Amino acid sequence: MARKVNYGIIGCGMMGREHLRNIMLLPDTRIAAIYEPDQQMRRAAAKIAPEAMLVDSTEALLNIEALDCIVIASPNMAHVGQLEQMAQLRPLPVLVEKPLFIHPEDRPRIEKLMRDYPAPIWVAMEYRYMPPIARFLERLDEATGGLKMLTIREHRFPFLHKVGAWNRFNRSSGGTLVEKCCHFFDLMRLAIRSEPVRVMASAGQAVNHFDETYDGRTPDIWDNGYVIVDFANGARAMLELCMFAEGARYQEEISAVGPAGKIEALVPGPGRFWPGHLGPPPIAQLIESPRAPRGPVAIEIPVDPALLEAGDHYGSTFYQHRRFRAALSGHQPVEVTAEDGIKAVLMGLAAQESAVTGKAVDMDQGIRSKLPEIC
Known part of the structure; x- marks a missing residue:
C-alpha cells in the first residue's frame, strides 16, 4: 500500500476549502493539519476535514513532523511573509495561491526565496x-x-x-x-x-x-x-x-x-x-x-x-493537485x-x-x- 501524502493547509476561506475538497478526492492523501485564524472559516474547514489537526499559527503547522507539503491559500498580502517563514523554519514543498506577491517592492524578496528555496514551489494557476x-x-x-x-x-x-x-x-x-x-x-x-x-x-x-x-x-x-x-x-x-x-x-x-x-x-x-x-x-x-x-x-x-461539486473552477483544482502530487513524487517537474x-x-x-x-x-x-x- 502506498504511503499517504500529508498536507498542511494555510488559509481556509473559499479557495482554501476548495483545495481541501479536491485534495481529499486524490488517492493516498490526507489533510493532516490546518491553520486558519478566523473562527467561522476554521469551523467550516473542520467539517470538510474532521480528522485534521487545527493549529493556531504557521509556526505550529510547520512543527508537525508528519507533513509532506503545504498549500498556502491565505489572503494575497500574506503570501510572501508565509513563504519566507517556511524558508526559515522548514522549507517543505509548497503550492501557493496566486498572486505570488502584490507589491513591486516584494519582487526581490520572492526572487531571493526562489534562488535559495530547496524544495518545489508551485504557483496555483487553476x-x-x-x-x-x-x-x-x-x-x-x-x-x-x-x-x-x-x-x-x-x-x-x-x-x-x-x-x-x-x-x-x-x-x-x-x-x-x-x-x-x-x-x-x-x-x-x-x-x-x-x-x-x-x-x-x-x-x-x-x-x-x-x-x-x-x-x-x-x-x-x-x-x-x-x-x-x-x-x-x-x-x-x-x-x-x-x-x-x-x-x-x-x-x-x-x-x-x-x-x-x-x-x-x-x-x-x-x-x-x-x-x-x-x-x-x-x-x-x-x-x-x-x-x-x-x-x-x-x-x-x-x-x-463530483469535481464540479468540489469547487468553482470547472474541475481544474483537482487536476492541478493531481499534477502537483506527481511533482512531489518526482514523476514530473513543477509546471507553474x-x-x-x-x-x-x-x-x-x-x-x-x-x-x-x-x-x-x-x-x-x-x-x-x-x-x-x-x-
Missing part, C-alpha cells in the same frame, strides 16, 4: 487545468497554424465577500488586474510562448461596491477593464473583464486566431450560481473554425459532477514555477499602472514602485 482550456492549449497550434491573436473574455459575478474584506481594497489585494487577472496573463504567456514587451490598459470601478463601507472606507477595487499586451514574437493578446455580467451563459470565452483558423474555449461559471429555472448548467465547448474548408466544429467537454508566478504578477502590475497613468508600459523599463491605486 485556469491552465480546466479541461476545455487544457484541450484548447493542446489543439492551439494545429487549429491556428501559429497563434497571432489571443482574446480572453471573462464576464462574471462581482467579487465575493472575504474575511476582513481584504479583496475590496487595492492595498491588500494588489488591485483587480493582479488579484483577479494574473492567471489570465499566465495563460497568455503559456499559449503564445513568448514574453510581453508592452502593456496597455483601461480599467475602473463602474458598478460594484459603491454602497459598501469598511471602517469608514469605500472599496477601491475595479470591476471592469481592457488590457492589450504586445509580445516579443509579434503576437498580441487582449483581456476583457467585466464583473457585473453574471447573467452570461459562459463565464470565460477564449479565442486564438492564426493563418489557418480559429479555436475557442467556452467555459461556464460555477454551477451553484446557475438559475435552476433555466435547466441544467451549460457544458463547456471547444470550437474549431478553419479558414478552409470553412465550417466550425464544436464539441462539448463535460467534467465529472515561481518565475511564472512573478511574470504574471508583473504583467498585472503593468496593467494597473497603465490604467492609472493612461500610458503604455514597456516591460523592460520596470514597474513603478509607488502608485496610489495599488499601494
Whole structure:
C-alpha cells in the first residue's frame, strides 16, 4: 500500500476549502493539519476535514513532523511573509495561491526565496487545468497554424465577500488586474510562448461596491477593464473583464486566431450560481473554425459532477493537485514555477499602472514602485 501524502493547509476561506475538497478526492492523501485564524472559516474547514489537526499559527503547522507539503491559500498580502517563514523554519514543498506577491517592492524578496528555496514551489494557476482550456492549449497550434491573436473574455459575478474584506481594497489585494487577472496573463504567456514587451490598459470601478463601507472606507477595487499586451514574437493578446455580467451563459470565452483558423474555449461559471429555472448548467465547448474548408466544429467537454461539486473552477483544482502530487513524487517537474508566478504578477502590475497613468508600459523599463491605486 502506498504511503499517504500529508498536507498542511494555510488559509481556509473559499479557495482554501476548495483545495481541501479536491485534495481529499486524490488517492493516498490526507489533510493532516490546518491553520486558519478566523473562527467561522476554521469551523467550516473542520467539517470538510474532521480528522485534521487545527493549529493556531504557521509556526505550529510547520512543527508537525508528519507533513509532506503545504498549500498556502491565505489572503494575497500574506503570501510572501508565509513563504519566507517556511524558508526559515522548514522549507517543505509548497503550492501557493496566486498572486505570488502584490507589491513591486516584494519582487526581490520572492526572487531571493526562489534562488535559495530547496524544495518545489508551485504557483496555483487553476485556469491552465480546466479541461476545455487544457484541450484548447493542446489543439492551439494545429487549429491556428501559429497563434497571432489571443482574446480572453471573462464576464462574471462581482467579487465575493472575504474575511476582513481584504479583496475590496487595492492595498491588500494588489488591485483587480493582479488579484483577479494574473492567471489570465499566465495563460497568455503559456499559449503564445513568448514574453510581453508592452502593456496597455483601461480599467475602473463602474458598478460594484459603491454602497459598501469598511471602517469608514469605500472599496477601491475595479470591476471592469481592457488590457492589450504586445509580445516579443509579434503576437498580441487582449483581456476583457467585466464583473457585473453574471447573467452570461459562459463565464470565460477564449479565442486564438492564426493563418489557418480559429479555436475557442467556452467555459461556464460555477454551477451553484446557475438559475435552476433555466435547466441544467451549460457544458463547456471547444470550437474549431478553419479558414478552409470553412465550417466550425464544436464539441462539448463535460467534467465529472463530483469535481464540479468540489469547487468553482470547472474541475481544474483537482487536476492541478493531481499534477502537483506527481511533482512531489518526482514523476514530473513543477509546471507553474515561481518565475511564472512573478511574470504574471508583473504583467498585472503593468496593467494597473497603465490604467492609472493612461500610458503604455514597456516591460523592460520596470514597474513603478509607488502608485496610489495599488499601494
